[in-house]
Amino acid sequence: MTITGERGVGASRSYKVVGTSPIRHDGVDKVTGRARYGADINMAGLLHGKILRSPHAHARIRSIDTSKAEALPGVRAVATAKDFPIVQMQELDFGGAQRNSRMMADNDLAYRKVLYQGHAVAAVAATSPHIAEEALELIKVDYEILPTVLTWKDAMKENAPLLHESLTKRFTMDRSSQGKDTGVRSNVASQIQFKLGDIEQGFREADVTVEREFTTQTVHQGYIEPFACTASWGPDGRVTIWTSTQGIFGIRETVAGIMDIAESAVKVVPMEVGGAFGGKGIGYMEPVAAVLSKKSGHPVKMVMSRKEVFLGTGPTSAAFMRCKIGADKSGKITAAKLHLVYEAGAYPGSPVGGGASTGLSAYKIDNVLIDGYDVVCNKQKTQAYRAPGHPQAAFAVEQVLDELAEKLGMDPMDLRLKNVARQGDRAPTGVPHARVGFKEVMEAMKAHPHYSAPLEGINRGRGIAVGYRLNGGGSGSSATINVNADGTVNVITGSMDLSGTRVSIAMQVAEVLGIAAEDVLPQVVDTDSVGWTGGSGGSRITFDTGRAAISGAEDVLRKMAQRAALLWDVQAEDVQFKDGVFFCAKNPKDKLSFKELAGKLMATGGPVTCSAMDKQGGVGAQLAGNIVDVKVDPETGKVDILRYTAFLDVGKAVHPAYVEGQIQGGTLQGIGWALNEEYFFTPAGAMANSSFLDYRMPTTLDLPMIEAVIIEVANPRHPFGVRGVGEGPIVPPLAAVANAVYRATGARMYGLPMSPGAILEAVEEQQPKKR
Numbered sequence: 001m002t003i004t005g006e007r008g009v010g011a012s013r014s015y016k017v018v019g020t021s022p023i024r025h026d027g028v029d030k031v032t033g034r035a036r037y038g039a040d041i042n043m044a045g046l047l048h049g050k051i052l053r054s055p056h057a058h059a060r061i062r063s064i065d066t067s068k069a070e071a072l073p074g075v076r077a078v079a080t081a082k083d084f085p086i087v088q089m090q091e092l093d094f095g096g097a098q099r100n101s102r103m104m105a106d107n108d109l110a111y112r113k114v115l116y117q118g119h120a121v122a123a124v125a126a127t128s129p130h131i132a133e134e135a136l137e138l139i140k141v142d143y144e145i146l147p148t149v150l151t152w153k154d155a156m157k158e159n160a161p162l163l164h165e166s167l168t169k170r171f172t173m174d175r176s177s178q179g180k181d182t183g184v185r186s187n188v189a190s191q192i193q194f195k196l197g198d199i200e201q202g203f204r205e206a207d208v209t210v211e212r213e214f215t216t217q218t219v220h221q222g223y224i225e226p227f228a229c230t231a232s233w234g235p236d237g238r239v240t241i242w243t244s245t246q247g248i249f250g251i252r253e254t255v256a257g258i259m260d261i262a263e264s265a266v267k268v269v270p271m272e273v274g275g276a277f278g279g280k281g282i283g284y285m286e287p288v289a290a291v292l293s294k295k296s297g298h299p300v301k302m303v304m305s306r307k308e309v310f311l312g313t314g315p316t317s318a319a320f321m322r323c324k325i326g327a328d329k330s331g332k333i334t335a336a337k338l339h340l341v342y343e344a345g346a347y348p349g350s351p352v353g354g355g356a357s358t359g360l361s362a363y364k365i366d367n368v369l370i371d372g373y374d375v376v377c378n379k380q381k382t383q384a385y386r387a388p389g390h391p392q393a394a395f396a397v398e399q400v401l402d403e404l405a406e407k408l409g410m411d412p413m414d415l416r417l418k419n420v421a422r423q424g425d426r427a428p429t430g431v432p433h434a435r436v437g438f439k440e441v442m443e444a445m446k447a448h449p450h451y452s453a454p455l456e457g458i459n460r461g462r463g464i465a466v467g468y469r470l471n472g473g474g475s476g477s478s479a480t481i482n483v484n485a486d487g488t489v490n491v492i493t494g495s496m497d498l499s500g501t502r503v504s505i506a507m508q509v510a511e512v513l514g515i516a517a518e519d520v521l522p523q524v525v526d527t528d529s530v531g532w533t534g535g536s537g538g539s540r541i542t543f544d545t546g547r548a549a550i551s552g553a554e555d556v557l558r559k560m561a562q563r564a565a566l567l568w569d570v571q572a573e574d575v576q577f578k579d580g581v582f583f584c585a586k587n588p589k590d591k592l593s594f595k596e597l598a599g600k601l602m603a604t605g606g607p608v609t610c611s612a613m614d615k616q617g618g619v620g621a622q623l624a625g626n627i628v629d630v631k632v633d634p635e636t637g638k639v640d641i642l643r644y645t646a647f648l649d650v651g652k653a654v655h656p657a658y659v660e661g662q663i664q665g666g667t668l669q670g671i672g673w674a675l676n677e678e679y680f681f682t683p684a685g686a687m688a689n690s691s692f693l694d695y696r697m698p699t700t701l702d703l704p705m706i707e708a709v710i711i712e713v714a715n716p717r718h719p720f721g722v723r724g725v726g727e728g729p730i731v732p733p734l735a736a737v738a739n740a741v742y743r744a745t746g747a748r749m750y751g752l753p754m755s756p757g758a759i760l761e762a763v764e765e766q767q768p769k770k771r
Contacts, residue, residue, distance in 0.1 A: 209325070473543055479612055649711045
């Protein structure tokens with residue numbers, strides 16, 4: 001791990017806690033097995049729930065007969081979509097917000113149609129998992145099989161069967177807007193478009209133009225812990241849910257909406273999350289478990305198998321990209337055109353907006369046209385995966401730039417630096433860039449020893465790529481801080497800890513209060529015990545929840561200063577605080593450490609408790625970059641990663657060791673996406689590799705140590721300059737590896753994954769035919 005010098009806002013500040021790497025507060029629980037995950041819940045009278053899933057990718061449900069299942073000894077409840085009150089109250093509404101409760105209810109239990117193999121149809125609660133599984137076999141579903149619309153290409157054909165008869169295409173030029181309803185019935189749910197300048201004139205000014213088409217396949221987030229939840233419906237009409245999720249308040253809202261009860265009647269208790277990466281931003285079983293609990297009068301636990309995770313939850317989109325970029329002889333980009341088609345799966349809501357708004361954003365280009373299409377098809381409804389939609393767009397853009405540099409006879413890094421976006425330049429969305437380390441990341445890449453190191457041997461190549469990430473946030477976070485008499489503080493939040501955010505938030509509080517990180521005791525609590533908090537996603541928790549905690553800590557200092565003023569018989573404004581010590585400006589001999597004053601709170605008015613909420617417009621942008629060396633076996637097509645260096649502008653590394661881990665983890669996932677991973681579907685729409693045995697992800701044996709280079713260009717939106725680190729690292733690997741494979745083989749890779757067979761085929765197709 002290397003860290004460059006801090007630049008920008010706060011560059012001259014030094015910190016005592018922020019920037020160190022203390023042991024995480026939940027570490028002992030996790031290494032000793034004391035931490036509790038979703039499947040660890042047990043209680044008296046607990047029933048076990050199981051779900052019947054469709055064997056067909058597209059079919060109309062004529063009828064469901066559950067009578068034999070209900071009669072099986074040990075079965076306590078059976079549920080179908082008709083048991084969801086919202087299904088009886090509303091029809092599917094595609095004009096409202098995506099992920100609305102009605103649409104989610106249809107995905108949790110199919111009502112009139114099944115839209116992918118694995119679509120949930122019915123559920124059973126029984127006294128044992130085995131009885132529940134036996135009961136599933138007794139449920140008879142009469143299906144009318146419909147033509148399968150498996151891919152975006154199938155879905156966009158003229159006269160293609162419609163997945164949803166009431167779905168009409170919407171058009172928008174604003175990612176945050178639902179846009180205008182065109183009234184056209186289609187499998188294309190929406191089109192998003194961004195335009196700058198005069199695209200035709202820009203291409204006329206170009207001396208060199210490169211246009212290529214690219215494809216990526218459906219891939220899974222690969223979290224280790226399957227979905228698991230327990231619901232207990234009480235006689236008072238309140239329901240308590242224990243679940244592994246990225247957002248407890250989102251689960252509360254969804255369950256309340258589907259079950260037609262007040263949100264205050266739903267209590268969601270968070271369990272530890274064994275990996276998520278965006279995939280657990282929504283739930284699939286909580287409303288089902290709630291229905292089964294209500295009908296049976298018992299708590300119901302539901303745990304997915306690995307196969308169910310693949311078949312019944314959301315992966316990220318397969319995509320098609322067409323990218324055209326033109327430049328003059330000096331290397332200045334004169335125009336860029338990007339056409340994106342992302343599969344949404346069964347319901348609208350692919351991350352095409354993420355790809356459209358970021359694919360070209362690292363560069364200053366005056367003439368731009370971007371069109372993105374959200375297309376439904378008979379696959380699992382897509383869900384977020386680290387930097388949703390960004391990697392696919394970067395896969396196209398960064399390869400075209402690499403080829404453009406080659407045609408211009410330029411160093412590929414020099415081409416990028418010549419066109420790098422700067423503060424004030426407008427992104428393709430029309431929004432001016434704030435202060436971001438675009439140039440600093442690229443310069444660090446070119447100056448790194450890896451960039452110029454000799455690459456000896458045959459069949460070897462070096463590739464580079466950068467990836468723009470627009471981090472999320474904006475939903476808001478709450479935090480409560482309680483000061484204890486021994487000088488420790490409790491920090492209470494509703495932000496699920498997916499990556500070490502307990503410690504990163506605790507460290508920010510410790511920095512403000514002038515105490516050690518070990519004296520801050522962070523807790524993630526249920527929806528009844530903390531103010532509303534958005535889900536853990538968009539790399540926003542260290543930023544958003546950190547800001548809320550900082551605000552709460554500053555309020556703690558104000559209140560404690562008032563207590564010190566009482567003790568010293570002075571005005572509160574006469575009390576100052578520095579480096580963990582309160583002192584009187586008028587009499588410097590009057591001073592108390594934070595711990596000393598905490599011990600006097602009960603005698604000066606009682607305990608100090610402060611709550612705060614922070615709602616920002618988002619974390620902001622950052623840039624990631626990769627340099628990778630590969631070796632390709634010419635006989636088998638197998639790719640070996642020889643060396644990998646990953647760069648990221650993190651703003652400020654609160655906990656550098658965990659930042660390094662996030663960079664390495666995201667890069668690893670991007671490498672797996674590039675080389676191995678894909679859902680393999682049969683023509684009928686069945687997934688043929690729904691296990692970790694057949695769905696190939698990288699292991700420690702596949703990769704060398706990934707060097708992480710942390711670049712700190714402070715984010716002016718955060719007191720300590722934080723940007724977030726969870727998602728940017730996955731954006732550049734797809735293109736970086738592809739560019740390296742090209743230099744090792746001479747063959748451009750336009751599709752993912754770059755499996756051994758695909759590489760051999762590309763080499764055969766692109767090499768000149770021997771006479």
